[in-house]
Amino acid sequence: MSEIEEILIVGASTRAAAFSAIRAGFRPRCLDLFADADLADHAPVVRFDPDRDADGLERLADSLGCESWMFTGSMEARPDLVERLSRVGRRLGNGPEVLRRVRDPWQVSDVLRGEGLPSPALRRDLSEASASGRWLRKSRVRAGGLGVAWAEPGRDAPDDAHDFQEFLEGPTFSGLFIAASGRARLIGAARQFLGAPDAPFLYRGGIAPWGLSEATDAELGRIGEALAGAFGLVGLFGVDFILNAGRPWVVEVNPRYTASVELFELSSGRVLLRDHVRACVEGELVEELGPSRRAPVVGKRVVYARCPVRFPKVEVPRWSVDAPFATPPIADVPQEGTRIEPGEPILSVLATAETSDECLAQLDAQERGWLDRLG
Template structure:
């Protein structure tokens, strides 16, 4: 495993881990660090089946091409990512394939509030701002602001056809500086009425299919949409496994296995969707903690920061998960579990008087802090 964080649960599961310097969401990756880390992990393993890329590479197709030249890439290649994540190429592709998509512009604009400023290749919503009149910052673009609720069609693609997995509902956790910050997602149970008409879900799936075939997309991906009554718009395709893994990975066969099979061009047989609804929500830090206290984390908490690690204010603290008979019960349980995490943190700090002016030294080969990650 090669990542920026080295969370407690990641280290418990990974056979080997190499940290990367930098901050998630910065728009750039440490090229030398990524290549050296992957080479080292592959050598220690005596060779590897391939490399699965997570988020953070959308704006670096050149780096993806370099990775693919050294290791088998299990998922979208450089040209696919470039076609899907370059905002102007993607908008032109959507127009050619008759996929509804908000207008994009390089700016400047005069209609204040009618456009959103987004970073090309950005992810997680933290990079999105309402536009003001004037020039667009380098590396950013404008997308027309559309009405509706946020959803994502999660699917597998083998480059020729797709297999939809779930339509997840998404919501935001706004902060003063990040009004569109991603918060969480929920997949309804197998027999629960869906929030979007089946005809619209079929339209979204067909659009995702056309785009996957046109770009050669393989592996696990998601199509982010806005739905407003009988209208919908495709915002983007995320050509990789994403934050909804905690929500989707509930079938007998691990979703990563299905991703690898589809990435190799073999569409797997997908088991029936689970009966219960499931959701995941990010807990953001209300204040900077120079050193996290040691916590007895509940089993339903993911992305657990290690004791002694830095967590910046407004950065993700952890992720809580919940399942239940329907969407309403899951949302209620997610809120309750998020409050439990905050109470646990406060109680631990009070009981142990865990006070540090700076982060404790970390073990060699482990990351020292965490910043916004999705």
């Protein structure tokens, strides 16, 4: 691991992973959909839209000159691009075949049910007589909640790009794991919050760590072990689940650096990206993550635009080597003058508190403040 100095990070939003890389002692370079101001202040970044810029992916990656690379959110839905980048440099994360398998809800369900673990029912066609109750229509080719909608029986025709998943009542969480050599260790659980204008299942933020019962933690640990063993997962990965009747019902696997990694790093003072690289390069799993050096919970809320916004000039928080785990009040800050349409993300607000309720109240207040300011 010592020979890695620079890491190329590719994804829809790479700012959090870039800051993790800096904390780990690496120099990040980024291909990112937004190229926000706080990211550009700390790392070279080139705008990259996987849908529009895919033809130039290798050229863009070569221009940033990193021998090692990793990906963040949205790229798990593009195993074709991960496969192409795997020919450019050393991949720190899961490969395209792993992505294709673990993103298949039928394969995930088979693994979990085979181990006696909870998994929601699936259907390919809601015209089946057994498909009673409420269902979600979920895309295999989109990520981050963008491809999830309420199913409409009788109107949603079956196709190869979508599946129907049983809707379960209960709060939404994300379990964070690290895996190597067919094994996984649970880092912790984060409470997730969903919903934006016209996108009820879009990721809206989270709070971590979030305490669960010993029984739930134990079952969550079994889920991570089962998935890592069956699919050969490596490095950091997340498992989104619904807590229903005290059990974690897995609704999706995110086989990459997730949004909750930043929250756990800021709360615990541990550089999880260093453990990720060690798992990917050396195949070693950290046996004990050790106690947190401090106790607060950390929260993040994505603020979505309610109307067209022209982002104003604001003071962008500066990351400091003297305080690498300080929680900034805002992040993912757009460049001055950026045009933001309704339903698009404006920025993220963050908060630290002793309790989850206090943290949530701070996030609510900060979100209201920005929406009132920007209209």
